[in-house]
Amino acid sequence: MNHTHVSSIALSLLVACSGNGNDPVVETPVTPDTTTQTAAVPTLTWTVVLQGLAEPWDIAVAPDGAMFYTEKCRGLSVRRADGSVVRLFGTAGAALVAPDLVCVGQSGVHGVALDPQFASNRTVYVYMLSSASTPRTNRVVRLVVDAGYTQASGRTDIVTDIPFKDQGNGVGGAGAHSGGRLRFGPDGLLYVTTGDNHNPTLPQHPTRLGGKVLRLTSAGLPAPGNAPPAGFDARIFTYGHRNVQGVAFRPGSGQPYVAEHGPNHSDEVTALVNGGNAGWDPQQRPSLSCPDGYCGYAGNATTMPMTDVGRFPNAMRPAWTNNGASQGMGPAEFVRGAQWGAWNGRLAVGIMAAPRLVLLQLDSAGAARAVVQAPLPNVRVRALTLAPDGSLYVATGTGEIWRVVASVTP
Ligand SMILES: [Ca+2]
Secondary structure, eight states: OOOEEEOOOOOOSOOOOOSSSOSOOSEEESSOOOSOOOSOOOEEEEEEEEOSOSSEEEEEEOTTSOEEEEETTTEEEEEOTTSOEEEEEESTTSSEEOTTBOOBTTBSEEEEEEOTTHHHHOEEEEEEEESSSSSOEEEEEEEEEOTTSOOEEEEEEEEEEEOOOOSOBTTBOTTOOOOOOEEEOTTSOEEEEOBOTTOTTTTTOSSSOTTEEEEEOTTSOBOTTOOOOTTSOTTEEEEOOSBEEEEEEOTTTOOEEEEEOOSSSOOEEEEOOTTOBOOOOOSOOTTSOOGGGOOTTSSOTTTSOSSOTTTOTTOOOOSBOGGGOOSOEEEEEEOOSGGGGGGTTOEEEEETTTTEEEEEEEOTTSOEEEEEEOSSOOOOEEEEEEOTTSOEEEEETTSOEEEEEEEOOO
16 A cells, blocks of 8 residues: 655745754755746655565666665565565575675665666666675675566676675774665766775775775776776775765766765765765874774864865865764765756755755755755655656665655646
């Protein structure tokens, strides 16, 4: 049974933010845009598509409306157009069992993406923690799904060496900070986000793949044109990240943007520059006390910045820092289509620790102009995916997947 809800929250007014990042925010000017807004604020209608899921982590929607989704400790499933669900890949009971799949702490099965040619090649990509290597690693796995969405076959592990935090340490448990979002860009290339594993050396490491955004061909090879510094692994598109769990591509320009958690401050949204350094470096800082040499939770925005322009003057500057707060910023997706009205082209960002969905307005130069909280229940937002029809799918911390439809009253 689907449940449909319609927002009736009026959003025509701008409300100034208190600035502490904790209050419900209707619309917060960042740098007020003086251009005239003519489009109307949309009404959102949301339907619970699935419920009772076990930690849903990501969503991909096929051109025919079939919806793939992952559950962190189970694997990949698909909800077919008739509403029936098939477990395609993962633990016992799936059509294709992955005996090496493990689930530890934050890690397990994360991102899912469909090949740009999915309608003809039926190819799906999944990010998962695997015990097939020693030590265990995060992998990107390629699968082929049959026309009826009943079987997965042809497993090929196209990336096998993304670091995983195998042991707990002084700053947290095993499995932390694995990144894990997968998205194809409009350039036809596969973007893979990874995390720092609470390992101080990974983000700035030239050849290890933690704390990076990778850009790959569909075979897992370095994308032509990747331009990391000399001596870096050629799969690296950007480096110096903490734990990126959102990547999306701006309509029109195709510019990739990432969203990543801050430590005790500064969730960041950043426009990526090919070969760029995002400026995260939790290595030893003599002024701070750093358990197991990891300074990521020590200090503050000045002494342990998310973007250290002192160490890295050319670091990519964030477009937005969530007003300086750390609230578990995770998934990101640009909404687009006339039905989104005044919000057409905004970046939807899911926030987990202070549960809500926000829509960030960027100006033509990529600077943040305003942010509005979507008129939806305040839930922990784990995944955001725009379907081919312009509706927004949301995976929640309550084990649900919603389909959010925007409309503008003429
Ligand atoms: Ca940064």
